[in-house]
Amino acid sequence: MPSTLKLLSLAVLVLSSAKVDAQFSISLSCDIFGNASVNLDSSSGGPLQGWALAVCHDSAAIGLISVADGAATATVGAGGGPPAFDTINTFPDGWTVTVVIDFLGCCTLAPGNHELNVMQYDVSSIASGDTTDLCFCSGTLGSPPVAIVVAESGSLIPPAGLDSCCTVAPPFHPDWFYLASNENVAAPPGSTASATVSFSIEPFYGSPGFDTQGFSMGWSASGGTNVSVADPVPVNDLAGINGGTGPSFFGVSNFGADWTVGVVYNFLGGVFIQYSPGSAPVCEAVYSFDGVTDVITISVDDTLGSPPVSNVVVLSGASFAAAGLNPGTITVSVLCESLFIRGDCNDDHIVNLADAVWLLSELFLSGPPSSCPDACDADGDSMVDATDATYILNYRFLDGPPPAPPFPDCGAAADCLTCQHSCG
Numbered sequence: 001m002p003s004t005l006k007l008l009s010l011a012v013l014v015l016s017s018a019k020v021d022a023q024f025s026i027s028l029s030c031d032i033f034g035n036a037s038v039n040l041d042s043s044s045g046g047p048l049q050g051w052a053l054a055v056c057h058d059s060a061a062i063g064l065i066s067v068a069d070g071a072a073t074a075t076v077g078a079g080g081g082p083p084a085f086d087t088i089n090t091f092p093d094g095w096t097v098t099v100v101i102d103f104l105g106c107c108t109l110a111p112g113n114h115e116l117n118v119m120q121y122d123v124s125s126i127a128s129g130d131t132t133d134l135c136f137c138s139g140t141l142g143s144p145p146v147a148i149v150v151a152e153s154g155s156l157i158p159p160a161g162l163d164s165c166c167t168v169a170p171p172f173h174p175d176w177f178y179l180a181s182n183e184n185v186a187a188p189p190g191s192t193a194s195a196t197v198s199f200s201i202e203p204f205y206g207s208p209g210f211d212t213q214g215f216s217m218g219w220s221a222s223g224g225t226n227v228s229v230a231d232p233v234p235v236n237d238l239a240g241i242n243g244g245t246g247p248s249f250f251g252v253s254n255f256g257a258d259w260t261v262g263v264v265y266n267f268l269g270g271v272f273i274q275y276s277p278g279s280a281p282v283c284e285a286v287y288s289f290d291g292v293t294d295v296i297t298i299s300v301d302d303t304l305g306s307p308p309v310s311n312v313v314v315l316s317g318a319s320f321a322a323a324g325l326n327p328g329t330i331t332v333s334v335l336c337e338s339l340f341i342r343g344d345c346n347d348d349h350i351v352n353l354a355d356a357v358w359l360l361s362e363l364f365l366s367g368p369p370s371s372c373p374d375a376c377d378a379d380g381d382s383m384v385d386a387t388d389a390t391y392i393l394n395y396r397f398l399d400g401p402p403p404a405p406p407f408p409d410c411g412a413a414a415d416c417l418t419c420q421h422s423c424g
Contacts, residue, residue, distance in 0.1 A: 024048075024150050024159035026116075028055065028134050030166035033210075033316045034062065034121035036134055037070060040114045040159070042150070047108035049151040050083070050101050053116065056094035056137035061130075062168060063122040065317060067095045070115030076101050094137060095119075096146040123168055124319050135165035175320035176313045177202045178217055180298045180328025181281070187291030187334060192226075194288045195330045197298060198281035199232070201313065202325065211272035214247070214265050214314045215282075217322065218304040220258040224289045224296035224332065227257040232285035234263075237273050241265055253305055259285065260309040293334045300324030339410040343392050343403035345376040351403060352396060356389040363389075380404025 023045035030036045038053060057064065067088055077083045085100035097117060101107045119134075126132060138148035138158070149156040179200045187193035199219065203210060221227050231252045233239075239246050242265075249264040261283065265271040289296060300323060302311050312319035343351035346358040347370070359376050361367030363386060370376045378388040378395075380403070394400025405411060 022160045024152075024157060026053070026136065026148070026159045026161040027164050028136065028166040030134060030168045032123075032169060033320075034065070034123040034168065034318050035316055036119040036121065036166065036168075037115055038117040038119075039070075040072075040116050040150070042109070042111045043113065045111055045150075046152050047110055048101070049105065049108055049154075050085075050099045051116070051150040052096070052098045052146050053148055054094060054096045054137050054139075054141045054146045055117075055119070055134055056140060057121065057134050058132050059093045061126055061132035063125075064090060064095060065120040065122050067097070067117055067119045070117045072109065072114035073099065073116050076107060076109050078102060078107055089142060091141050094141045096141050098146070100151075120316060121168065122318055126168070131167050131169040133165040133167050136162050138162050175204050176215075176275075176322035177204060177325035178300050178311060178322050179325050180219065182329045182331070184331045185333070187332060191291040192288055193291050193332065194286055196284050196286050197328050197330065198235070198284050199328075200279060200281045201275045201322070202277050202279065203275060210274060210315055212265075212275065212313050212315055213269070213272060213317070214249075214263045215312065215322070216260070216262040216309050217311050218258070218260040218301045218309045219285075219298055220301040220304065221287065222297050222299070224294050224330070225292045227287060227289045227296055229254065229257055229259055229288075230286045232259060232261055232283045234283050236280040236282065238263070238265075238282045241271050241273065253309070255304060257287075258301065258304055260304045262309065287330060289330070289332060291334055292332065294332050296330040296332065298328040298330070300327070340372050340375045340406065341403075341410055342375060342380065342405065342407040343378040343395070344372075345370050345378075345388075345392075347371055347375065351378075351392065351407070353393070356392040356396075359384070359389045359392070360386070378403045 023042070025041045027039050027041070028036060029039060038055065042048060067090065069082060069086065073086070074082055083099045083101045084103050085098070088095060088097045101109060136148055139145045148158060148162055150159050179202060181198040183195040183197055185193050185195045199217070201215065221229065231254055234246050234250055241247060247263050247265050248267045249262065251262045253260045265273065287296065300311055302308055310319070311322040313322055341349060341351065343355055345355040348354070358367065358370065362369055373384050376384045376388055378391040391400065391403070395402055402408070
């Protein structure tokens, strides 16, 4: 009887015309990230001495990154090790493998469900909404072409499932969202103020479970006066990886008010972070600006850097697009330069009937204007009108609510109108 190696050599050289044996069935499985596997169901068959496989793909749609032994193949040999003969050949549009478990026949693959090979494909070129297939391709790859067979009792048997495929269908882009926090800052006029903005990552599909390996992002700021940003820093889970030393690579480029960062969790792999809706921020950046009432908008930007840095999250060696779910904002409000008491429209340091009379006279009888409109704004709605006089009267005579802060003591407030009072 020919040896198993010779039989499998025939599988590499000659296409088998034998009828498919349903005792053995092969299948392909794929996920949305380009991970795939070849699986064998031999539950109804006998022990196997080896096999030959071939899997094809559309090289214009995806590229083969790696192919390796699956869990069953890696441990089927003597002493729980790999097979005695295990040769993988790759091509632009697929790969082949020929396996002889043991030349002496002492080791076989017992009947059952087995993972024979695992593959990783680059799916980043697949357009949003498009798909592509991985398929078995007996007699297509190699020179001469490799037939798909399994070896049992010295015979080569074509398994069922030779025409099966699996579909690679990456999720619609964007696959991830980047979010920035909203901050409010009150600053004295003419001063330099600052705010710390947090940046987070969330999956498009809303559920965790994806082992990310890194990411890159870019953020630009618009609005405000003399805005600048310090280099962002990792926080929370990102800062805690690698024994608390943070990511192996955290490369920042600073463009004044804009910035980019590229992050690799660990150069050697094996370090992952899963993000879910509401996950803690991954990094923070401190923005500085002049104390001028304005809104600074911080938005995801894929034009920063040369070449521009893409907004992507990396999973299984492949990148998946990210976009801004909502821009972050820094709302800057200017504090009054002088202290005042809310409701003290006539600047006598007392809130009483006279303040309501003063305000009504100013509004309707061409009376003298107050030197502090903020003080006349008794209800704190940033407007001075008759409702403020009514508010003062209700407070003094009808047990109405007191004026908004600063009251009853001197103080400053955001959103100043014009204030020249001094009541310290």
